[in-house]
Amino acid sequence: MVNGADIEFYIQHGKEERYLEYKGSMVWTGDDTKVKIAQAMMAMSNLRNGGVIVVGMKEPQRGVWVPDIMTDEQVASFTQDDIAQWVNDYAVPAVQFTVKPFLPGTNKFVVIKVREFDSVPTICRKPKQLGSREVLKKGAIYYRSNMKNESAPISSDEDMRELIALAINKGVAREIERLRVLGFIAAFPTPQEDDAPKYEQEREGR
Amino acid sequence: MSNEDLLAEIKSRGYWRVEMHSTEYQDKRLPTRRAMQDLLSSATVSLSGWPYPYFPAEDTAYNSKWLEGQVNSGYHKEYWRLYKSGQWVHWLGLSGAWITRERLFEGLSPLPPQHPGYLHVRGDVLFTLTEILRFAVGLAQGGILDPNAFLSIQLHNTHDYMLFESFNRFFDYSYVNQSDRPIEQQQSLPVGELSAVADRMALEMAIEVFSVFGWVPSEASERMLAEDQKKLIERRL
Numbered sequence: 001m002v003n004g005a006d007i008e009f010y011i012q013h014g015k016e017e018r019y020l021e022y023k024g025s026m027v028w029t030g031d032d033t034k035v036k037i038a039q040a041m042m043a044m045s046n047l048r049n050g051g052v053i054v055v056g057m058k059e060p061q062r063g064v065w066v067p068d069i070m071t072d073e074q075v076a077s078f079t080q081d082d083i084a085q086w087v088n089d090y091a092v093p094a095v096q097f098t099v100k101p102f103l104p105g106t107n108k109f110v111v112i113k114v115r116e117f118d119s120v121p122t123i124c125r126k127p128k129q130l131g132s133r134e135v136l137k138k139g140a141i142y143y144r145s146n147m148k149n150e151s152a153p154i155s156s157d158e159d160m161r162e163l164i165a166l167a168i169n170k171g172v173a174r175e176i177e178r179l180r181v182l183g184f185i186a187a188f189p190t191p192q193e194d195d196a197p198k199y200e201q202e203r204e205g206r
Numbered sequence: 207m208s209n210e211d212l213l214a215e216i217k218s219r220g221y222w223r224v225e226m227h228s229t230e231y232q233d234k235r236l237p238t239r240r241a242m243q244d245l246l247s248s249a250t251v252s253l254s255g256w257p258y259p260y261f262p263a264e265d266t267a268y269n270s271k272w273l274e275g276q277v278n279s280g281y282h283k284e285y286w287r288l289y290k291s292g293q294w295v296h297w298l299g300l301s302g303a304w305i306t307r308e309r310l311f312e313g314l315s316p317l318p319p320q321h322p323g324y325l326h327v328r329g330d331v332l333f334t335l336t337e338i339l340r341f342a343v344g345l346a347q348g349g350i351l352d353p354n355a356f357l358s359i360q361l362h363n364t365h366d367y368m369l370f371e372s373f374n375r376f377f378d379y380s381y382v383n384q385s386d387r388p389i390e391q392q393q394s395l396p397v398g399e400l401s402a403v404a405d406r407m408a409l410e411m412a413i414e415v416f417s418v419f420g421w422v423p424s425e426a427s428e429r430m431l432a433e434d435q436k437k438l439i440e441r442r443l
Contacts, residue, residue: 005424006424006426009424018433176399195231199231199293202271
């Protein structure tokens with residue numbers, strides 16, 4: 001759950017991070033908007049802890065973001081259902097997210113909070129053309145690299161290793177839990193086992 | 207300074223106490239000094255600044271029951287023991303307990319309020335805990351924590367200590383530990399799971415410490431902390 005203080009922090013931060021992407025004022029219905037948001041959402045979903053997209057910012061100088069003017073119509077165009085329908089037509093498995101308007105005063109924003117994937121990374125399952133450009137690539141894994149804060153298909157071995165490690169860790173944790181439920185491995189040990197006195201004696205030199 | 211004197215000095219102000227061992231006692235998991243030193247060499251964590259633990263192999267002492275080491279250099283004070291059973295016990299002084307306020311916050315005006323000691327959010331808490339937990343993973347990989355690891359990490363003597371951040375980050379001076387009880391966190395878990403959860407566990411333990419100081423990080427702050435921790439681990443700081 002993102003609360004108001006968190007959103008204010010994300011807006012005031014003014015600098016894109018791996019987990020934080022800013023977008024200029026835009027209306028959801030434009031194809032260009034949909035593609036940019038879809039890329040960002042797929043990329044965020046492949047990050048540990050997911051990420052946040054704030055729509056309604058502008059970049060007056062390189063790397064510095066400040067609030068932009070966003071109209072009521074632009075804000076209202078971003079709905080959970082419309083975004084889910086469009087983005088998850090391309091993303092598989094479906095990206096889990098929430099979208100909310102944030103209207104602190106004269107400025108208006110749309111905040112999309114994307115959850116980290118559940119079991120397997122999100123992959124773009126079909127291409128999207130805008131004019132002659134292929135803007136979403138079939139089979140691409142969108143990601144936000146360590147090297148550069150942009151949502152783009154994975155292109156470095158380092159990023160791929162990081163994503164694989166995250167997926168493996170999740171898989172191992174899930175498998176351990178399954179085996180634990182089935183009784184094949186012991187439940188979590190209690191914090192202090194019976195041998196604690198022996199260790200204490202050892203520390204005291206007895 | 208003798209080990210006993212150094213330990214007394216460390217305990218006289220704020221310090222970490224770390225205890226790790228298997229839940230099943232075996233008296234000779236590490237039968238020789240060589241086995242102990244080899245384990246420490248491979249498990250020592252060096253991500254930034256001082257390694258955890260400080261382990262100059264030539265400057266350790268062995269008495270057939272345990273290997274011990276110490277460092278007492280300026281504001282950095284620590285003493286540790288590794289027993290033949292594989293039990294690890296470590297006392298690590300907080301540098302912010304020994305540096306004067308004027309020195310610690312040099313260049314800052316006005317200075318933060320006077321307190322008996324100061325804890326840096328990332329350096330003293332999050333990064334230290336990350337290194338401790340990663341060291342535990344190293345011990346586990348050395349086979350001395352099988353089958354289940356017991357971890358106890360305590361922060362002592364930090365009553366009225368103040369939490370602080372670097373100058374370029376906004377952070378209130380109001381987060382002060384009002385409690386005179388040690389902050390103790392302990393956990394037992396299968397060694398096979400340790401490497402998968404160590405970093406997350408360190409972050410959660412750090413947040414628990416912050417909470418005692420009165421700072422409950424927001425979701426945004428948690429993200430910042432997680433990102434800083436990641437940078438530490440990847441040596442990108």
